[in-house]
Amino acid sequence: MSSPSSNAASVSTSASTTTIHLTVNGRTRTLSVEPRRTLLDALREDLHLTGAKPGCNMGQCGACTVLLDGEAVYSCLALAIECQHQAITTIEGLAHDDQLDPVQQAFIDHDALQCGFCTPGQVLALKSLLLRDPHPDDDAIERAMAGNLCRCGAYPKILAAARSLAGRAS
Amino acid sequence: MTTDAAAIGGMGHSVKRKEDARFLRGKGRYIDDIKLPGMLYMDIVRSPYAHANIKSIDASKALALPGVLAVITGKDLDAAGLAWMPTLMSDKQMVLPVDRVVYQAQEVAAVVATERYIAADGVALVEVDYEPLPPVIDPFKALEPDAPLVRPDREAQTNHIWHWESGDKARTDQLFNEAEVTVKEHIYLPRIHVSSIETCGCVASFDKVSGKLTVYMTTQAPHAIRTVYSLVTGIQEHKIRIVSPDIGGGFGGKVPVYPGYVIASVASIQTGLPVKWIEDRSENLQADSFARDYHITAELAAKNDGTMQALRVKTLADHGAFDAAANPSKFPAGLFSIITGSYRLDAAHVEVDGVYTNKPSGGVAYRCSFRVTEAVHTIERMVDTLAQKLQRDPAAVRMQNFIQPDAFPYKSATGWEYDSGNYPAALQKAMEKIDYAGLRREQAEKRARGELMGIGISTFTEIVGAGPSHTFDILGIKMFDSCEIRVHPTGSAIVRIGVQTQGQGHETTFAQIVAEELGLPVENITVEHGDTDTAPYGLGTYASRSTPTAGAATAVAARKIRDKAKKLAGHLLEVSPDDVEWVDYHFQVKGVPGRSVTMKDIAFAAYTNFPPDLEAGLEAVDYYDPPNLTFPFGAYICVVDIDRGTGMVKIRRFVAVDDCGNIINPMIVDGQIHGGLTMGMAPALFEAITYDENGNMQQSNFMDYLLPTAMETPVWETDKTTTPSPHHPFGAKGVGESATVGAPPAIANAVVDALSHLGVTHLDIPITPWKVYQILQEHGAAES
Ligand code: FES
Ligand code: FES
Numbered sequence: 001m002s003s004p005s006s007n008a009a010s011v012s013t014s015a016s017t018t019t020i021h022l023t024v025n026g027r028t029r030t031l032s033v034e035p036r037r038t039l040l041d042a043l044r045e046d047l048h049l050t051g052a053k054p055g056c057n058m059g060q061c062g063a064c065t066v067l068l069d070g071e072a073v074y075s076c077l078a079l080a081i082e083c084q085h086q087a088i089t090t091i092e093g094l095a096h097d098d099q100l101d102p103v104q105q106a107f108i109d110h111d112a113l114q115c116g117f118c119t120p121g122q123v124l125a126l127k128s129l130l131l132r133d134p135h136p137d138d139d140a141i142e143r144a145m146a147g148n149l150c151r152c153g154a155y156p157k158i159l160a161a162a163r164s165l166a167g168r169a170s
Numbered sequence: 171m172t173t174d175a176a177a178i179g180g181m182g183h184s185v186k187r188k189e190d191a192r193f194l195r196g197k198g199r200y201i202d203d204i205k206l207p208g209m210l211y212m213d214i215v216r217s218p219y220a221h222a223n224i225k226s227i228d229a230s231k232a233l234a235l236p237g238v239l240a241v242i243t244g245k246d247l248d249a250a251g252l253a254w255m256p257t258l259m260s261d262k263q264m265v266l267p268v269d270r271v272v273y274q275a276q277e278v279a280a281v282v283a284t285e286r287y288i289a290a291d292g293v294a295l296v297e298v299d300y301e302p303l304p305p306v307i308d309p310f311k312a313l314e315p316d317a318p319l320v321r322p323d324r325e326a327q328t329n330h331i332w333h334w335e336s337g338d339k340a341r342t343d344q345l346f347n348e349a350e351v352t353v354k355e356h357i358y359l360p361r362i363h364v365s366s367i368e369t370c371g372c373v374a375s376f377d378k379v380s381g382k383l384t385v386y387m388t389t390q391a392p393h394a395i396r397t398v399y400s401l402v403t404g405i406q407e408h409k410i411r412i413v414s415p416d417i418g419g420g421f422g423g424k425v426p427v428y429p430g431y432v433i434a435s436v437a438s439i440q441t442g443l444p445v446k447w448i449e450d451r452s453e454n455l456q457a458d459s460f461a462r463d464y465h466i467t468a469e470l471a472a473k474n475d476g477t478m479q480a481l482r483v484k485t486l487a488d489h490g491a492f493d494a495a496a497n498p499s500k501f502p503a504g505l506f507s508i509i510t511g512s513y514r515l516d517a518a519h520v521e522v523d524g525v526y527t528n529k530p531s532g533g534v535a536y537r538c539s540f541r542v543t544e545a546v547h548t549i550e551r552m553v554d555t556l557a558q559k560l561q562r563d564p565a566a567v568r569m570q571n572f573i574q575p576d577a578f579p580y581k582s583a584t585g586w587e588y589d590s591g592n593y594p595a596a597l598q599k600a601m602e603k604i605d606y607a608g609l610r611r612e613q614a615e616k617r618a619r620g621e622l623m624g625i626g627i628s629t630f631t632e633i634v635g636a637g638p639s640h641t642f643d644i645l646g647i648k649m650f651d652s653c654e655i656r657v658h659p660t661g662s663a664i665v666r667i668g669v670q671t672q673g674q675g676h677e678t679t680f681a682q683i684v685a686e687e688l689g690l691p692v693e694n695i696t697v698e699h700g701d702t703d704t705a706p707y708g709l710g711t712y713a714s715r716s717t718p719t720a721g722a723a724t725a726v727a728a729r730k731i732r733d734k735a736k737k738l739a740g741h742l743l744e745v746s747p748d749d750v751e752w753v754d755y756h757f758q759v760k761g762v763p764g765r766s767v768t769m770k771d772i773a774f775a776a777y778t779n780f781p782p783d784l785e786a787g788l789e790a791v792d793y794y795d796p797p798n799l800t801f802p803f804g805a806y807i808c809v810v811d812i813d814r815g816t817g818m819v820k821i822r823r824f825v826a827v828d829d830c831g832n833i834i835n836p837m838i839v840d841g842q843i844h845g846g847l848t849m850g851m852a853p854a855l856f857e858a859i860t861y862d863e864n865g866n867m868q869q870s871n872f873m874d875y876l877l878p879t880a881m882e883t884p885v886w887e888t889d890k891t892t893t894p895s896p897h898h899p900f901g902a903k904g905v906g907e908s909a910t911v912g913a914p915p916a917i918a919n920a921v922v923d924a925l926s927h928l929g930v931t932h933l934d935i936p937i938t939p940w941k942v943y944q945i946l947q948e949h950g951a952a953e954s
Contacts, residue, residue, distance in 0.1 A: 034287070036287070037287070041286075044202075044203075045286070048205075049196070050196065050200075050202075050203040051195070051196020051197070052196070053200070053202075053367070053368070053418070054202060054448075055367040055368065055369075055418075055451070056450075056451035056871070056872060057450055057451065058451060058871060060451070060871060060872035060873060061367055061451075061872060063367050090196065091194075091195065091196035092195065092196045092197075095195060100194065100195075104194045104195070107190070107194055108186060108187075108190050108194065111186075111187070111837050111838070111840075111841055113190060113193055113194070114419075114673035114674070114675070114841055114842075114845060115366070115367075115368070115416075115417060115418050115419045115420075115672055115673030116189065116190075116192075116193025116194075116198045116416065116418070116673070117198070117200060117366075117367045117368045117418025117419060118367050118418075119193050119194060120194075120196045123194065141880075142880050142881045143881075145879075145880045146879045146880055146881045147879075148879075148880075149367060149872070149877050149879060150367070150880075151364075151365060151366050151367050151419045151421070151849075151877065152419055152673045152841075152845045153844050153845030153846070153847065153848030153849060153878075153883070154841060154844065154845065155844070155848065155878075155879075155880040155883040156844050156883065156885065156886060157841060157844065158880065159880060
């Protein structure tokens with residue numbers, strides 16, 4: 001193993017950082033980040049909100065989905081500095097006290113998760129759809145959920161949860 | 171006294187999962203969620219070439235970057251004797267190469283830094299001078315005399331790894347010589363990748379004071395890893411702790427030991443600080459172990475009346491550059507000899523030859539690790555090919571050749587003893603559910619109009635639950651599994667198991683087993699797993715083995731507790747234990763329902779009021795060595811419509827009748843089958859990993875490697891029959907992989923059926939629109 005000659009452990013990044021304010025789950029948080037830092041990393045690494053998951057870091061799986069002003073976005077594709085002054089909701093902010101959000105409850109009722117890794121993203125993608133359209137038809141549900149992969153194949157039960165929230169029996 | 175069975179939540183209840191509460195709140199603790207004080211980050215330099223000499227590695231620029239603490243190369247590891255590690259198949263594998271890379275994206279060096287982004291910057295600054303060598307990509311060419319050697323380090327100077335065979339060759343050849351009718355197909359099952367949404371990674375943490383190495387790791391088999399780590403590094407096993415935290419999908423891809431785990435551990439030992447390594451999606455797709463890649467030639471011999479007689483199979487298995495398959499050690503081709511399937515055959519002979527190529531190691535799982543998928547696909551395609559040649563209905567040919575329900579236990583032509591089954595009942599149920607006769611009529615009408623509709627059947631037999639110690643081991647460690655139960659004084663319990671969960675809901679189902687056996691409510695039972703410091707030794711979760719092995723251990727351990735509880739019950743009821751009976755989840759004096767005690771009463775007595783001849787406490791351990799494997803089965807029928815303009819295959823209906831014996835939690839089994847079907851459809855229609863002639867891997871992201879989404883997933887119509895395993899303590903068989911195994915041939919058979927009138931007898935999966943479109947063009951059947 002080669003090591004640098006200087007006392008590198010004490011050296012941190014020399015890249016320039018910017019101070020930003022993010023409103024996350026209703027709280028304003030001040031962070032100092034490099035311009036290249038993704039929203040996903042800012043949430044997970046800096047704010048310790050690890051509910052959004054890194055599944056691909058390239059906008060192809062949906063595990064990192066959070067709400068930005070109510071819209072589902074891939075937080076791995078957003079830079080933290082772009083998100084100033086927008087309301088960010090992560091899975092940690094969805095339940096109020098001990099009361100689960102109806103979407104979370106529907107996932108339990110319909111057994112819509114297995115390993116749970118894609119689940120926060122699935123919940124927020126569906127939440128975003130229901131905020132736009134409280135009674136989506138099947139086609140709208142499938143389109144809204146198509147950007148969230150679930151390798152455990154929980155899709156039929158995720159769709160059942162969605163249909164029940166849309167006011168239809170599964 | 172009667173007990174509310176639903177409140178106990180034992181066998182057969184759709185108890186909601188204990189895991190859900192944390193996962194739904196974003197409180198799961200997956201590998202990348204773990205952060206330890208002072209933690210460093212590691213990132214890996216990978217080879218752009220499939221085959222090359224490494225002339226030099228210059229790390230100076232990377233080391234000059236503030237925040238980069240170290241660059242580790244193969245030479246560094248070699249000095250510590252760690253440049254190579256053993257594989258589970260008695261081969262060896264490079265951790266980091268000293269002078270040569272043997273597949274694209276192979277690990278070449280590792281950069282350790284204070285920050286994740288800096289580690290990635292450091293990777294870009296490491297300069298490696300390669301001298302490209304001709305790669306070996308085609309496994310058939312790999313066996314030609316002038317082929318370049320993938321592994322010159324081996325004594326045998328050839329790309330051939332091993333030859334394996336099973337069955338009776340002479341008898342099989344004789345039956346083929348005398349056969350009235352034979353059919354033959356070349357079947358290729360391409361390389362595929364499990365692609366769990368969580369990639370692999372670890373956090374290695376070495377404590378310099380105590381000398382203890384703790385590694386949080388995405389592993390499905392923590393104990394086996396601990397032992398291998400100890401053997402490789404020489405660190406005493408009690409100084410190694412492997413923790414498998416919440417796992418974001420395994421499917422077998424998290425069984426192998428990947429180089430990143432070892433390098434991160436070395437980095438932590440060297441620096442005395444925790445080191446995190448998380449692979450990115452492209453690294454995961456390009457370099458982690460693969461499944462399938464079997465080139466199969468299959469022949470079936472039969473009588474003119476459709477009676478199947480013999481099966482002959484030759485296979486070339488592309489294992490990539492290292493034979494790092496995750497099979498039991500005595501089974502280089504896994505359980506491929508299950509290939510005789512659900513059918514009576516007089517003889518069979520199966521051969522497989524393993525070959526090295528310049529690709530990452532193959533032969534690992536895709537929700538079925540032991541080559542059962544390859545076997546089932548082959549036999550189910552061949553039965554259809556025979557039916558087509560004889561112009562018979564494929565359902566009728568299956569019914570004619572099934573092993574009959576009264577023939578169990580049944581010795582297969584390759585020597586397996588099937589435990590139980592009722593194949594005609596499962597197929598009958600599926601045919602009724604889907605209205606098979608009506609579909610055939612519809613198909614005839616549509617065909618007359620030029621429309622393309624197909625019906626495909628798969629009546630598969632699985633082989634799971636490895637396995638009995640007389641036959642099954644991994645590097646000598648027998649494939650038993652374990653459970654330890656402690657009942658607390660106030661009537662709750664902790665259960666620790668040797669297997670591990672990646673979404674199967676073990677925290678719920680294993681609690682249900684104990685609830686059923688002890689009459690304690692499921693909500694009062696905690697299940698722990700995955701931490702080698704606390705869990706009893708077990709071989710881990712893969713190959714649908716958890717319920718057959720650790721599930722059995724759990725029931726047996728609980729029954730040991732109940733035996734002791736019976737003595738305590740006698741003591742409390744002031745009668746001889748012989749006069750006490752277990753009825754409806756409690757103990758009562760025989761024939762006197764009014765005089766009873768609950769397990770909760772007994773638990774308290776075990777610590778407060780036990781007879782002098784009895785030890786205090788209420789706990790038990792069991793290491794379960796299964797007497798046989800289990801043989802789940804099912805009957806699947808798939809209906810497809812094909813678009814003559816685009817070649818697109820649409821699954822209109824899919825009925826899946828599964829039989830996995832007695833069921834612990836129907837809700838969870840349903841989810842497992844949905845998932846298995848989706849992972850069966852994926853390689854049938856969408857997924858394949860391919861390489862160009864230079865060994866460049868062509869699907870390194872999810873735009874090129876097509877995982878199904880909610881949109882492509884059809885409505886799965888599931889149903890069941892129940893044929894308990896006669897040798898399992900509660901008659902269960904295992905279910906996690908059945909559907910992945912059973913679904914691909916049902917889909918492939920449906921597409922071939924839709925095109926059979928054009929003379930099509932076989933199509934290799936994945937059956938993409940382009941493949942179908944070309945066939946339609948060839949036969950003038952495409953819509954212009
Ligand atoms: S991690 Fe953002 S889409 Fe996959
Ligand atoms: S629940 Fe495992 S990936 Fe969706």
